[in-house]
Amino acid sequence: MITNQAIEELVAKECERYELERSGFIADRQAAIRELVAQTGILPESCSLIEFAEWKERLLNDWYTRRRFAGFFHRKSEKRCMFRMVKRLLQNAVFRLRKKQTELTLDDELKMEEGRTVAFKLSSAFFEGFYKKTCCNGTLFVSPGHLETVCIDELSLLFPLKYPLLYARLTAKDNEFWEEIWRLIRRFVRFLVVDMGGKEDTEMIQEVSMETVLSVQEQMERGKLEQITSARHLLNSLQMTGRNKFREWLRTESRKREEILLSEEDWGKVEQAKEDRREVDTCGANRRFDYLLDIDEKDEYEVCCALVDVLSYGSGKVYGELVEGREKLARAMLLLYVENKPYEEVVRILYNTSDTSKLVNLRKSVSRGKEYLKKRMADLIKLYKRKGEVPFATE
Structure with a gap:
């Protein structure tokens, strides 16, 4: 037998997970609980977890259908509250995908620092494009659970990102992806500086790193990196550009010391x-x-x-x-x-x-x-x- 307390917990979880109250789908939580209690059928106490999950899905789908969630989301899909709710769900999904990943990814090829990622980066700009394509295309979602399932299925086809998608994010000037490239370059430049002088020159590292990033961005804009087909080759190109910019910086500093303007x-x-x-x-x-x-x-x-x-x-x-x-x-x-x-x-x-x-x-x-x-x-x-x-x- 399903108790009123169980229904209250079910509604509370739905409201929290899918922001039903904040979006305006539910105006009165107690009224929603009464609706579900009246709709609830008898469920044997000895039912299995699978049977219970199927019953809960049917119960919620019937309820969302009667309350016309599909039309509600269609009208509200471009509202900030829906955008935010779906983004939170997908960020959690990407986190779970990353934890389950066992094969090598772009992160391994690029030798990313521990905790950093491009293979599982759901940047704001990337998500915005994904959301418009998946959620604002006229599809009718019968329930928030249906919406979540469709989005996660689409997301699973993209993550972990492969090199062509990384290159697309970089050429689109996605700042969050470029932040990771900046970190990669800065770490390599720091190695060059410390290896040369035995101590860390923060100003030199900052300037050479920025010069390198600007040069790589310029190369991408001119199509000079289109022939690169893997993250490993991209890493080699970044490091080569970093070495060249480091040498240029050393030559410039050497000339500055030799100039006569003026003692x-x-x-x-x-x-x-x-x-x-x-x-x-x-x-x-x-x-x-x-x-x-x-x-x-x-x-x-x-x-x-x-x-x-x-x-x-x-x-x-x-x-x-x-x-x-x-x-x-x-x-x-x-x-x-x-x-x-x-x-x-x-x-x-x-x-x-x-x-x-x-x-x-x-x-x-x-x-x-x-x-x-x-x-x-x-x-x-x-x-x-x-x-x-x-x-x-x-x-």
Whole structure:
């Protein structure tokens, strides 16, 4: 015999599992209990678990049919409460699938950290597409249990994910999958850094990892990784790109240490020279850059001193000709090499953000732009010599 308490527990579990009250399907739980009690048939006490499960399924299906759950879900399928309920059910299902998995997956091929996964990742973007395809296609589900069964059956065909689906998520720029790729790359880059120097340089690891991720994303956008057909080959490609970016970073840092822009002693000389050049001629025009006519444009040291001087002056004809079209670069170099601000602070000043990708891009543009401005300064010096004069600058 089925007791009222058993029916109350049954309704409570249905409400909790399928959010029946929150979605509005049930407005009065006690009324729902009375409906089911009135509908309940006699069940022998000696029935087996299988018989009981079949009886419960029939009871609930009849109840959901009478209350027209199929039409209710069809109307409400795009509501947030239904979306959230199905997502929770499927996350639990994916968790169970992962625990049962015994064969090798993408996670093994990619050598994922313990606890991390791409093979069983149900990202928000991935689930949204799955939900629309499975639950919003006009199918009528007679009960929440029927809905859950159909979704889990479809999900079981997808998980664990195979490489083509992983590649599709990456090309779709699914941030949750890219987060796992970032972790993979960062772990490998950290190994390279520690292996080289014996200690962990967090800034170097962060920058090289971001450079690597940006490069891989660019390769994918251009279709350069389409020939990769397995997660193992993808891992090899990620590691190769990471090594290349690490070597580039080392070369860039080495060049930066060798550059002449400028030692403290040299900067003191530039400051003194600027004071000496503040004499104004009888016409009232400032001739402070006339010294450019005496500079050897082939002498990198002298060109760099002149470049720093013009950048720090920050206005006038000479400055305008030097930085034309590169004003933001000139501002960045002024902050870096004249005001001696770190890259992180320069990013905050110029872009009002601390985004790592902006930091990486700034380093790139300064590295390339520095050479451009030095060459531009040398070309201007040659031009002024040919003309025999330097444009006036107004204080």
